[in-house]
Amino acid sequence: MCGICGVWEYGAARGGVELSLVERMRDRMTHRGPDDAGAGLFDGGRLGLGHRRLSIVDLSPAGHNPMRGCAERGVWTVFNGEIYNHASLREDLERRGHVYHSRTDTETILHLYEERGLDFVHDIEGDFGIALWDATRERLVLVRDRIGVKPLYFYQRDGRVIFASEIKAILAHPSVSADVDEEQLYHYLTFLTTPAPRTLFRDIQKLPAGHMLVIERSGEARMTQYWDALPPAQSPDGQTDEEQKAEILRLLRASIKKRMMADVPFGVFLSGGVDSSANVALMSELTSQPVRTFTVGFRDNEYLNELDSARQIARRFKTDHHEVLIGEAEMQQFLPDLVFHQDEPIADPVCVPLYYVSKLARQTGTIVVQVGEGADEIFSGYDKYVQYLRIQERFWRHAERVPLVARRAAAAVARPLLEKTTQKRQAIDLVRRLAADESLFWGGTIVYDETFKPRVLSKEMRARCLGLSSYDVVRGFQEHIARLRPDSDFLARMTYLELKLRLSELLLMRVDKITMATSIEARVPFLDHHLVEYAMSLSRASKVEGRSGKHILKRALEEVLPRDVLYRPKRGFGAPIREWFRGAAGELLEGHLMNSPARRRRFFDYDFVARLITEHQRGAHDWSFHLWALLNFSLWYERWIE
Numbered sequence: 001m002c003g004i005c006g007v008w009e010y011g012a013a014r015g016g017v018e019l020s021l022v023e024r025m026r027d028r029m030t031h032r033g034p035d036d037a038g039a040g041l042f043d044g045g046r047l048g049l050g051h052r053r054l055s056i057v058d059l060s061p062a063g064h065n066p067m068r069g070c071a072e073r074g075v076w077t078v079f080n081g082e083i084y085n086h087a088s089l090r091e092d093l094e095r096r097g098h099v100y101h102s103r104t105d106t107e108t109i110l111h112l113y114e115e116r117g118l119d120f121v122h123d124i125e126g127d128f129g130i131a132l133w134d135a136t137r138e139r140l141v142l143v144r145d146r147i148g149v150k151p152l153y154f155y156q157r158d159g160r161v162i163f164a165s166e167i168k169a170i171l172a173h174p175s176v177s178a179d180v181d182e183e184q185l186y187h188y189l190t191f192l193t194t195p196a197p198r199t200l201f202r203d204i205q206k207l208p209a210g211h212m213l214v215i216e217r218s219g220e221a222r223m224t225q226y227w228d229a230l231p232p233a234q235s236p237d238g239q240t241d242e243e244q245k246a247e248i249l250r251l252l253r254a255s256i257k258k259r260m261m262a263d264v265p266f267g268v269f270l271s272g273g274v275d276s277s278a279n280v281a282l283m284s285e286l287t288s289q290p291v292r293t294f295t296v297g298f299r300d301n302e303y304l305n306e307l308d309s310a311r312q313i314a315r316r317f318k319t320d321h322h323e324v325l326i327g328e329a330e331m332q333q334f335l336p337d338l339v340f341h342q343d344e345p346i347a348d349p350v351c352v353p354l355y356y357v358s359k360l361a362r363q364t365g366t367i368v369v370q371v372g373e374g375a376d377e378i379f380s381g382y383d384k385y386v387q388y389l390r391i392q393e394r395f396w397r398h399a400e401r402v403p404l405v406a407r408r409a410a411a412a413v414a415r416p417l418l419e420k421t422t423q424k425r426q427a428i429d430l431v432r433r434l435a436a437d438e439s440l441f442w443g444g445t446i447v448y449d450e451t452f453k454p455r456v457l458s459k460e461m462r463a464r465c466l467g468l469s470s471y472d473v474v475r476g477f478q479e480h481i482a483r484l485r486p487d488s489d490f491l492a493r494m495t496y497l498e499l500k501l502r503l504s505e506l507l508l509m510r511v512d513k514i515t516m517a518t519s520i521e522a523r524v525p526f527l528d529h530h531l532v533e534y535a536m537s538l539s540r541a542s543k544v545e546g547r548s549g550k551h552i553l554k555r556a557l558e559e560v561l562p563r564d565v566l567y568r569p570k571r572g573f574g575a576p577i578r579e580w581f582r583g584a585a586g587e588l589l590e591g592h593l594m595n596s597p598a599r600r601r602r603f604f605d606y607d608f609v610a611r612l613i614t615e616h617q618r619g620a621h622d623w624s625f626h627l628w629a630l631l632n633f634s635l636w637y638e639r640w641i642e
Helices: 018-032 085-095 107-123 165-172 184-189 241-259 274-285 307-316 328-342 351-363 375-379 381-399 405-423 425-435 457-464 471-484 490-517 529-537 550-555 577-582 586-594 597-599 606-617 624-641
Strands: 002-008 038-044 047-053 074-081 126-134 141-142 153-155 161-166 213-217 221-225 266-269 291-297 318-324 369-371 522-524
Touching: 002 018, 002 074, 002 126, 002 165, 018 047, 018 161, 018 165, 018 490, 047 074, 074 107, 085 107, 107 126, 107 141, 126 184, 141 624, 153 165, 161 165, 161 405, 184 490, 184 624, 221 550, 241 274, 241 529, 241 550, 266 274, 266 307, 266 351, 274 550, 291 307, 291 351, 307 318, 307 490, 307 522, 318 351, 318 425, 318 586, 328 351, 328 375, 328 490, 328 606, 328 624, 351 490, 375 529, 375 550, 381 425, 405 425, 457 624, 490 522, 577 586, 577 606, 577 624, 586 606, 597 624
Parallel strands: 266 291, 266 369, 291 318, 369 522
Antiparallel strands: 002 047, 002 161, 038 047, 074 126, 126 141, 141 213, 153 161, 213 221
């Protein structure tokens, strides 16, 4: 894992990029690569490339970036991430005459591109953000990995493209000014993140997962999708339950083994749940040394802790176990750095405990950790998924056949009653969706829905956002899978939406930004693309049984984990934001929110925000996620815009 950046003034008559500027951009991301720093000018001074290195594979100076391929080819790269199959690719490339000067995976990217051109991306397996400069073809190539584990941002205007692993590096360029993209703010309130390819910063974009951007000398920019998380056109024929279990375990073992590729110490973030415990169990099979495990708990909110479960797994597999406890004081201490490292606000409170467990790992000298993200998404492990599935199968698909005029009439009666009798926002908005002929499922984390969002927005903001709906984001992905996989079932379409939006732009960005804040690399074995493709091929019956999900994965893991771990009630990894807003820290958080410089921009109705705070603090309603989203935006605005 590293940090990359660059500036290409493709429209300039002569070179004017200053090396000092590239270095300044690069060094905004020192945390992404404390071990080495590199920068260079190319294309007659029109192009500058910068790199911060976190040394993991080949710790020698031979891994320095920018790195060149074969001298006569004129191809250079700066690279962030890992290519897990680089050694096997190298054997063939060396047979074809390519000469290596390091043991790095970076060098394989260069030689493979020299052989295959843009098709090189189909051969590499891993998590990556790549920038390639091809001097012969006079083009810049930017690539983000298939699932979206690593971020890559860019800004293109006035004959210039600027790119980086983090937005703060782009903002270090004097031609870029920071301001709010109000349309993306509207969507952020719903999804807790901004959908690719735009960001909350006006005119700064992010490369979507599985996409490549090719910029030519002319300034023409072509963004293409080279991989998609679609279910296969045809499901595997005739696989038995036993064969499915064996294949899942084979793919997961292979993924974990690949992600142990490192010349530095590695470990696992252990919650004690199924996914992290599986990482520990399978990693223990592959190493003779005790697996290093790391767990975070809450000093004052024990109901959230899984310390006993984590300790049980640590004892069972004889791990080298480490723990850290945090509370309100640590949350308050981290808040200023939180918005710095997030770049965009990522309104997931898990960022707080994730930072402290990452810091703990780094303090022990552990540089690489494996995490459990993705298992619940691809194997339908959340109770909410099963809930939506049951609503779809038992009611929604039948209700959709009712004429729209009748649905609207029923909603006109039902919505006012629901507003008076229930505090459940989900039920109120589902009535609206049915009447609006919208789909049932919008994602696993919806905060401000389309019935509630207008109430928190100011009158001016509502006028500026007139005609906007966050359903437009959802509909784009749903129409895509419906067009290309018309026979896919509702569960597959739910999973596809989660992979394209919540997982790639919220959960994985949370992991990347916060672990890199402490200079460690997180790897995600459940999101190896081979395992994702196989999981997408499995039927609804394989994943969901009765009222529980993740059925086939748990059965596959019976070979390596005890049943009491596999089948205990699920406890999500969270943070006590409900208590933080009601406790001693509540006054501080309220002050950040209500006294934010963002008030001058009239984004929100602060009388309504004050009402949410009051209702939450007196226990009338739990508005913690709604308030946390507003707080993250307010802190972000103060740090980056003002």
